[in-house]
Amino acid sequence: xxxxxxxxxxxxxxxxxxxxxxxxxxxxxxxxxxxxxxxxxxxxxxxxxxxxxxxxxxxxxxxxxxxxxxxxxxxxxxxxxxxxxxxxxxxxxxxxxxxxxxxxxxxxxxxxxxxxxxxxxxxxxxxxxxxxxxxxxxxxxxxxxxxxxxxxxxxxxxxxxxxxxxxxxxxxxxxxxxxxxxxxxxxxxxxxxxxxxxxxxxxxxxxxxxxxxxxxxxxxxxxxxxxxxxxxxxxxxxxxxxxxxxxxxxxxxxxxxxxxxxxxxxxxxxxxxxxxxxxxxxxxxxxxxxxxxxxxxxxxxxxxxxxxxxxxxxxxxxxxxxxxxxxxxxxxxxxxxxxxxxxxxxxxxxxxxxxxxxxxxxxxxxxxxxxxxxxx
Numbered sequence: 001x002x003x004x005x006x007x008x009x010x011x012x013x014x015x016x017x018x019x020x021x022x023x024x025x026x027x028x029x030x031x032x033x034x035x036x037x038x039x040x041x042x043x044x045x046x047x048x049x050x051x052x053x054x055x056x057x058x059x060x061x062x063x064x065x066x067x068x069x070x071x072x073x074x075x076x077x078x079x080x081x082x083x084x085x086x087x088x089x090x091x092x093x094x095x096x097x098x099x100x101x102x103x104x105x106x107x108x109x110x111x112x113x114x115x116x117x118x119x120x121x122x123x124x125x126x127x128x129x130x131x132x133x134x135x136x137x138x139x140x141x142x143x144x145x146x147x148x149x150x151x152x153x154x155x156x157x158x159x160x161x162x163x164x165x166x167x168x169x170x171x172x173x174x175x176x177x178x179x180x181x182x183x184x185x186x187x188x189x190x191x192x193x194x195x196x197x198x199x200x201x202x203x204x205x206x207x208x209x210x211x212x213x214x215x216x217x218x219x220x221x222x223x224x225x226x227x228x229x230x231x232x233x234x235x236x237x238x239x240x241x242x243x244x245x246x247x248x249x250x251x252x253x254x255x256x257x258x259x260x261x262x263x264x265x266x267x268x269x270x271x272x273x274x275x276x277x278x279x280x281x282x283x284x285x286x287x288x289x290x291x292x293x294x295x296x297x298x299x300x301x302x303x304x305x306x307x308x309x310x311x312x313x314x315x316x317x318x319x320x321x322x323x324x325x326x327x328x329x330x331x332x333x334x335x336x337x338x339x340x341x342x343x344x345x346x347x348x349x350x351x352x353x354x355x356x357x358x359x360x361x362x363x364x365x366x367x368x369x370x371x372x373x374x375x376x
């Protein structure tokens with residue numbers, strides 16, 4: 001499973017008190033899915049100094065993780081852009097005297113950064129574009145979930161990942177919890193026995209991963225007719241127009257919270273939901289990490305890519321089409337011009353999935369990490 005070039009850790013990876021750097025500078029969801037690896041490193045090497053290098057927006061999201069000693073922000077599209085920025089950051093990393101670097105990101109830029117920093121033990125995926133710059137290379141299996149693939153990097157430290165806890169968790173600060181409670185209360189959202197709270201996440205970076213505005217509007221109308229409930233629409237600044245359009249389509253039957261929670265507050269806002277109905281996107285993974293069941297709508301992408309909700313309490317709804325997936329991330333337009341993966345998802349199928357999620361008790365079956373898949 002692991003290629004090694006003669007570099008072996010001593011008492012721990014790099015000594016009795018190893019100084020470990022974990023790198024994940026890709027999308028927000030990827031940073032959420034690397035959290036079990038961080039937890040495993042803390043458990044296996046409790047005396048280590050553990051740092052995560054991530055994008056600025058992710059730094060705010062993971063700052064409350066008690067397993068991390070430090071979070072470093074890497075603005076690769078800003079001040080750290082280009083080769084000059086990369087060299088500048090490499091000098092910063094070199095000054096921090098890391099003994100081990102673990103790259104969950106497969107880019108050549110990440111591998112080059114760690115090589116320039118001169119970190120003595122560098123571990124990455126064999127499929128990385130910069131594989132030859134790592135001392136130890138671990139196979140990234142295409143048939144596994146991303147959480148499991150990230151945990152396989154432990155093999156580079158002679159740790160068997162099979163016995164490691166895989167649960168996806170995401171810590172939230174008390175400050176953010178308090179802020180969310182106040183925002184919900186000001187919108188008239190309070191805890192009420194028998195009242196269900198549905199979360200709706202209609203956004204995604206990629207157009208072909210978003211279910212239709214009309215579909216979400218119709219879904220909200222049915223939920224309000226069927227249940228005594230509140231429906232909350234979540235999203236960032238880029239989702240404001242989508243939230244407004246859904247509100248118009250459902251007669252303002254939902255409460256639009258797009259751009260009203262910061263990214264660091266969003267996990268706490270999701271906490272109160274009985275179910276989150278979401279596209280394949282970062283909030284889907286955040287909800288799972290906070291123990292919230294998810295009905296995940298997969299349009300252009302497929303669960304086989306390894307980024308489905310990592311929870312048996314969740315359900316994935318998808319359309320069976322030969323053209324899926326049309327890319328590893330989806331895309332900004334349908335290559336065939338049909339958008340059949342979006343148009344093919346029906347409200348009644350999603351409502352059935354919601355019903356099944358609500359009917360399940362938390363302890364009905366032993367906890368596992370594979371959701372139910374519904375293909376239409």
